[in-house]
Amino acid sequence: MSGHEELPHNRNNQATGGIWRVPERGAVLKVCTPGDGGATGWATSDEPRHWNHWRREVLAYQSGLAESAFADGGVTAPRLRDLETRADGSVALWLEDVAGLAGTGWTVAQLGDFARRLGAGQARWAADGLPPHAWLSRRWLRQYVRYIGAKDVPEQLDWDHPVAAAAWPEELRGGLRRLWEKREYLFAAAEAAPRTLCHLDVWPMNLIAAADGRSVLLDWAFVGDGAVGEDAANLIVDSVSDGLIDAGLLPGIHEAVLEGYLAGLREAGSRVPEGEVRRAVAASGAAKYAWLAPMMLARLAAGVPVGSASYDAGGGAEEVLRRRRGMCELLVRWADAA
Template identity: 25%
Template sequence: MIINNTTSLPIEKKVDQLYACIHKMIGENDFEIDAFTCDALDNEALNFTTKGIYHLYGFLEAGNEQLPWSIILKVIKPDSEEKDDIQHHNYWRREALLFEYNLLDDLSEYIIAPNIYLVEEQDDGTIWLWMERVNGRFPHSREQFNSIAHRLGMFNAEYLTAAKALPDEIWICRNWLKSWTISSRMYAPNPESYIYKLQDEETKYIWDWFKNLSENTNEMLDSLSQLPRVLAHQDLGQKNMILTSDDQLVFIDWQFLSISGIGEDLGKMFGVNMSLGIIPTDQYETYRESLFYSYIKGMRELGWKGDEGLARYGYCISTALRSVWEVPQLCSLAAELESNPTNAKLQERVYQLKQIINIHKAMDYEAESLKRTSL
């Protein structure tokens, strides 16, 4: 067998596992592989617990046919002591356990997960996840994001209308946003020593608002426990959502799976795609409303008759608390910009962050109003 391995993985020792995976993929025992390639996929920002993601592909001969095949191999690893905690938002073994327990099989008719072929523990402490390569496109238009929000609403409503029962495995995170917020505070820069020396009055005003938010953060997080519970992906960046040619919606990278309050997953989707620059700056408010409208429409179509304000509250809190990471980042970049005022890239990023945080502020204020009427 000819193996073109462009990586440092010892893939040459895994031919038996490869054959087992392809057997599961095609449902056929009698086939041969003469050659295949293993490439590392280009990932700009891997999760702390992901060592690498690889693409294995080639052709197989079955009968008189030559057929293409393709597999994704994800290697996960332990990281820090905190990520050994089964309730940490980034518990390193969670995705492997999801596959081992088949919890994502028959997930929903509205949202599906990739097929998994093999979960394999390695001597070096890593775990290899051999899975389906999903062909499709990432969402980029408002119409596509609205469609995803609509299906997310339908998916969530299944857990609120007795159509589906929530899983009860102890390693599924129950307080995802609280865990993420605590971790973000640990790693975010602290601008306290220089913030009031800045010339940028808008940034100083944002910092004052943020300090008030910080004082109320624990109370906000605790209030989420009053929301109806659903299964949440919690990492719906653009490249974790794939639209296939046969109109299926596939979510990949389930490491952050949690049981969360309604609206939280939608807030993560909205917030992270603003941060990534996927949602255009001049359309933040339009997306904010259209995503929520689509989400509620999906929930109503599945028969949920609950208080819309509860979903809106979860949506607002989840989005607003992203400021725990993004306000310190803004302050740091604003200080850098004052030292380098002609840097166009810095100017653009500071402007973008200010617009994002204006959305955070508006949703924080709305959440406070909703708290008085819906909780």
């Protein structure tokens, strides 16, 4: 689009026709589409509870849920400026172009503060149940891993591939294999955890510390039922998974986000026991990324890049595996604790 600045987004997802900054309107344009192009694993659905229902984000903005869902904690969404249904059936969302610091530039302390706000915002839904919207996602975690992660993992994996062996010690490779093999248990444990309303895509690319003091959360396409702590788990892991934030900061991020989230729940009067939250973080985080190591091994065997095509900071295969070592060690610990 002439005069528009295209913004980074997941080009594989058929629900997203594109995202642009439009200076002359002082807005960001996001096109939500029923599906055309992209990867088959990211196919959309008209089924309201499907993990990738293409109209969910439109409905989240139309209903006001995106802006209000976690407002109790000071977390909100960009303001909806306008909405247009287009001739091809897609929907154009004209959103506030939020001025502020993107999450990829946040400090560990800022990530922890956001987690506290998120915990406070999600406490109400843990106590009162989800809002009565039929289009909220259900069992999102299991569906996501099935369609995005597990579908490309072959039955036979070389856990001793030379590149993997050079980057990951034998004990870690064994733990990652154990994690993959117990994924069904982890799904069940995450689904049995106390529930709340979750965003389900909380990571630095979707965060802005607005100049006016708001914590702004982007991309509401997956919002729905999830475990208490599921969003916190994702923020911990996905802060470093693609090299957007220094992977060496992971221990500090883990502590700051987990303790911040727990503090936010307490401040908002949540009665969910802390131990249950910690177990939910472990189960949902390990389940969400159980496929990551197997997928990297499969890509190594195929001789294709192991990092994310849309976001990864780059580097050769061994560099990516080494950068993700601390993250993988955390996933193994979570799986063993769940």
